Amino acid sequence: MEPKHSAETLEHIEKQSELLTESYRAMSHELHKLRVEEEMLMRKLYETMSSEGLLKKNKGNGSSQEIMKHFDESIDKFRGT
Numbered sequence: 001m002e003p004k005h006s007a008e009t010l011e012h013i014e015k016q017s018e019l020l021t022e023s024y025r026a027m028s029h030e031l032h033k034l035r036v037e038e039e040m041l042m043r044k045l046y047e048t049m050s051s052e053g054l055l056k057k058n059k060g061n062g063s064s065q066e067i068m069k070h071f072d073e074s075i076d077k078f079r080g081t
Contacts, residue, residue: 045075046071055070055071055074
């Protein structure tokens with residue numbers, strides 16, 4: 001390969017690398033925003049279901065894993081699955 005073509009190829013690869021890095025950052029940022037939004041919506045759903053009496057009352061405080069398992073089961077019932 002001629003040096004001229006090597007330089008053009010390298011320039012093209014560097015530009016592609018920059019574009020891919022920028023795309024990765026943008027997608028990572030969007031994914032983070034979606035995860036935060038999902039968490040907020042799940043908390044709101046839990047509050048709503050709790051206020052409507054759709055969740056069984058826990059005896060005692062229970063561990064966070066037990067509470068989340070119970071919440072997941074309640075969500076499945078709510079969805080009809």
